[in-house]
Amino acid sequence: MFRRKGFIRPGDPDIPPALRRANELMANGDYPAAAQAFEDLARGAVGRNGPRAPLLLIQAGRMRILAGQVPLGMTHLQQGLGLFAARGQWQRLNNNAQRLMAQLTQRGLVEEARQIETILKASLPLGFVPNRGLAPEKGKRILPATCPGCGGPLHGDEVEWTDEITAECPYCSRAVRAE
Numbered sequence: 001m002f003r004r005k006g007f008i009r010p011g012d013p014d015i016p017p018a019l020r021r022a023n024e025l026m027a028n029g030d031y032p033a034a035a036q037a038f039e040d041l042a043r044g045a046v047g048r049n050g051p052r053a054p055l056l057l058i059q060a061g062r063m064r065i066l067a068g069q070v071p072l073g074m075t076h077l078q079q080g081l082g083l084f085a086a087r088g089q090w091q092r093l094n095n096n097a098q099r100l101m102a103q104l105t106q107r108g109l110v111e112e113a114r115q116i117e118t119i120l121k122a123s124l125p126l127g128f129v130p131n132r133g134l135a136p137e138k139g140k141r142i143l144p145a146t147c148p149g150c151g152g153p154l155h156g157d158e159v160e161w162t163d164e165i166t167a168e169c170p171y172c173s174r175a176v177r178a179e
């Protein structure tokens with residue numbers, strides 16, 4: 001992928017090559033290899049109880065499903081969502097589950113989408129109020145579809161907004177500017 005020189009500012013974190021590689025495999029449509037790469041990354045993150053473990057598990061699950069290995073993919077998705085729940089990250093749990101339900105339904109995996117919905121309903125605390133996570137007055141800002149640093153997918157409701165036009169990539173922590 002073309003990357004503008006000078007866009008990486010001093011202080012940007014180093015981007016793990018294995019993460020960049022996993023996202024490249026995903027972008028190239030090599031889903032079995034991408035799944036393996038995300039599983040390796042997720043295993044490390046789970047072992048460290050790292051903040052990215054749930055998202056990496058979800059990526060591994062999505063790649064297994066795209067590779068046609070649906071039951072294994074669903075196991076990863078359930079584990080990833082379960083980690084969000086165990087950490088009390090309810091908004092992230094809800095946003096990711098909703099996105100997965102839409103993606104599964106789109107692929108005709110209606111029963112699998114229903115399983116995710118069941119997990120979500122069983123996990124969310126009473127009185128949970130969804131918050132789409134878009135920063136106020138900048139909901140119209142458009143993030144690049146993928147992180148210019150690591151190539152990971154970016155969603156406005158998933159990133160942390162550090163100011164009105166800057167969000168942090170949830171995979172590599174790089175600052176990404178919205179347009």
Ligand SMILES: [Zn+2]
Pocket residue numbers: 147148149150151152169170171172173174
């Ligand atoms: Zn990134």
